[in-house]
Amino acid sequence: MIYLDHNASTPVRPEVADAMHQALTDLGANPSSPHRAGMQARAAIERAREQVAALVGARADEVVFVSGGTEGDHLAVIGAALARRDHGRIVAAAAIEHHAVHGAAELLEQFGWSHQSLPCDADGRTPVAAVHALPEGTTVVSLMFANNETGVLQPVTELAAAAHARGMLVHCDAVQGAGKVPVDAAALGVDYLVLSAHKFGGPKGTAAVIVRQGAPLAPLFRGSGHERGRRGGTENAAGIVGLGLAAEAAAREIATESVRIAGLRDAFERQVLAALPDAVVHGARVPRLPGTSQVSFPGARSDHMLMALDARGVCASAGAACHSGGVEPSAVLTAMGVSRELAICAIRFSFGRTTSADDVARAATLVPEAVAAVRQSGAVGARP
Ligand SMILES: Cc1ncc(COP(=O)(O)O)c(C=O)c1O
Incomplete structure (x- = not known):
């Protein structure tokens, strides 16, 4: 064969599979529990947070673990739109975005938002003029890092600067780029960035949203303050360990x-x-x-x-x-x-x-x- x-998915790295097996065996406690076993699981998660942050030029406290790129896109787009709902109810996404982003925008439409699509040129790139043309009241714009079908890299830095100049929050779906080419959330100047473990040798069903310092976010899952109140739910410790190790290996290679x-x-x-x-x-x-x-x-x-x-x-x-x-x-x-x-x-x-x-x-x-x-x-x- x-x-x-x-681009659909990658084989899990053997060392990642081993570490996850070990984590499933050893980290049985709830990472929120204050006892020794809980603290062991917590320490493994915090180590992975550092590894993920290092891959994409973020701070560890900006990393929010989620269940996949699809959830990450929903959290960023909807979480930002809800946080800014008093400023306007228009969200925008590039026409070439993944279904996960379009799906989040469609959900917002059902709750009264309108959804603008940014065109692309014949080479598959979203032009900066498309951001200038967005209507007043656009609060969030979603701009992917690299397209999942063509692989075309997007001019995210320029697009994000144009969107920020108009007061919009910027989400970047970097699911296809992270782990394959250098991605730097700070240098891109975006407010939210999503990456997914299974695109670079990690497990399926584990991903992260980088929520840049100061970026507003309304959590979609409310729980007991997990992930600093940004995503409720007991963490998937083994998956997160796998994501962290895959991120570290990808960064190295x-x-x-x-x-x-x-x-x-x-x-x-x-x-x-x-x-x-x-x-x-x-x-x-x-x-x-x-x-x-x-x-x-x-x-x-x-x-x-x-x-x-x-x-x-x-x-x-x-x-x-x-x-x-x-x-x-x-x-x-x-x-x-x-x-x-x-x-x-x-x-x-x-x-x-x-x-x-x-x-x-x-x-x-x-x-x-x-x-x-x-x-x-x-x-x-x-x-x-
Ligand atoms: C660009 C892009 N965004 C989001 C996703 C969804 O990620 P996940 O499969 O982790 O839900 C994919 C998956 O193919 C993708 O290519």
């Missing part, structure tokens, strides 16, 4: 791994384009995450391609929503102005820590084979 789906993985991705694209000159790499003209390659193969629909790749042992993702009987083009590619015909033929290959040069070389020969098979099968190609 050649696993090229690291980021400089070398990002270069190695970008080299693999570039070699893959070169070989695939040499064999299939009509293939289109989305976002190729601008800086992207090192390990992301979203490619459309004209005439080979994504759902058929995924099956043809899987039959050849290659795991990838469709850049389109597949459902029985058809595919819908991805909202990200549509926002970039990519035609429906091309968008429904998009496949996302994503490379990571466990990807080898041999994997890439083999995948680069299997992909053209899969494209040829789908095109020959007459599987309706580019027509929906």
